[in-house]
Amino acid sequence: MSFACCAAAYLAILFASPALGKSDFKFFLPEEYLSCRVLAVTPSAIMVSSSQNGDGFKINQVVILPFHHRLASGSFNQLAIFEGYCYTKHDVRAGDRIDIHHRVFQDKIDYCVEFRIRERPGGVIPPTRKYRVGDFQPEHERFNAILAQRHDKAPIPRHLSTMALAAEYPAFDPNIPRKERLAAWPTKAPLAYLEYLIFMK
Numbered sequence: 001m002s003f004a005c006c007a008a009a010y011l012a013i014l015f016a017s018p019a020l021g022k023s024d025f026k027f028f029l030p031e032e033y034l035s036c037r038v039l040a041v042t043p044s045a046i047m048v049s050s051s052q053n054g055d056g057f058k059i060n061q062v063v064i065l066p067f068h069h070r071l072a073s074g075s076f077n078q079l080a081i082f083e084g085y086c087y088t089k090h091d092v093r094a095g096d097r098i099d100i101h102h103r104v105f106q107d108k109i110d111y112c113v114e115f116r117i118r119e120r121p122g123g124v125i126p127p128t129r130k131y132r133v134g135d136f137q138p139e140h141e142r143f144n145a146i147l148a149q150r151h152d153k154a155p156i157p158r159h160l161s162t163m164a165l166a167a168e169y170p171a172f173d174p175n176i177p178r179k180e181r182l183a184a185w186p187t188k189a190p191l192a193y194l195e196y197l198i199f200m201k
Contacts, residue, residue, distance in 0.1 A: 065112035077114040084139035
């Protein structure tokens with residue numbers, strides 16, 4: 001079984017020739033999604049074990065997907081709709097639980113186009129490549145808070161909950177210029193400011 005996987009990976013890498021003019025993608029069909037656990041990562045491909053039944057995959061099925069051009073070159077899908085899918089091949093490790101968007105192209109090879117890290121056993125999920133300090137509800141912080149609640153019974157900070165709105169936290173309100181937001185925050189909303197300092201240290 002392992003020899004067959006290695007041979008398939010070698011052939012996929014050898015004959016993989018992603019189209020350079022079609023590097024970025026905005027939309028994916030439901031069947032182009034795979035929830036899985038990472039077994040190995042090479043400079044040009046990723047080996048995963050499927051966590052789902054359906055869409056052509058079985059639970060624990062080993063799948064090898066070559067990276068599409070943008071990932072293979074060390075970048076990420078520039079048209080990704082969600083910040084959480086903006087990771088490069090250098091960010092993922094064996095053991096990570098991830099969600100992959102994949103697509104079959106004219107050469108009949110199924111490529112990994114983008115992925116999201118959902119869990120890193122024994123560690124924390126790193127920031128995405130689109131993360132900027134001061135973003136409201138960064139994807140990696142939200143996932144880390146959910147995992148801390150699941151494993152350590154730690155409460156999810158209110159500003160990371162699904163019901164929180166940016167307008168409740170003046171530093172994130174998009175209708176106020178950033179300079180004014182930060183200057184007025186402690187006096188106009190001291191409780192929100194203290195809460196932010198406690199949970200966003």
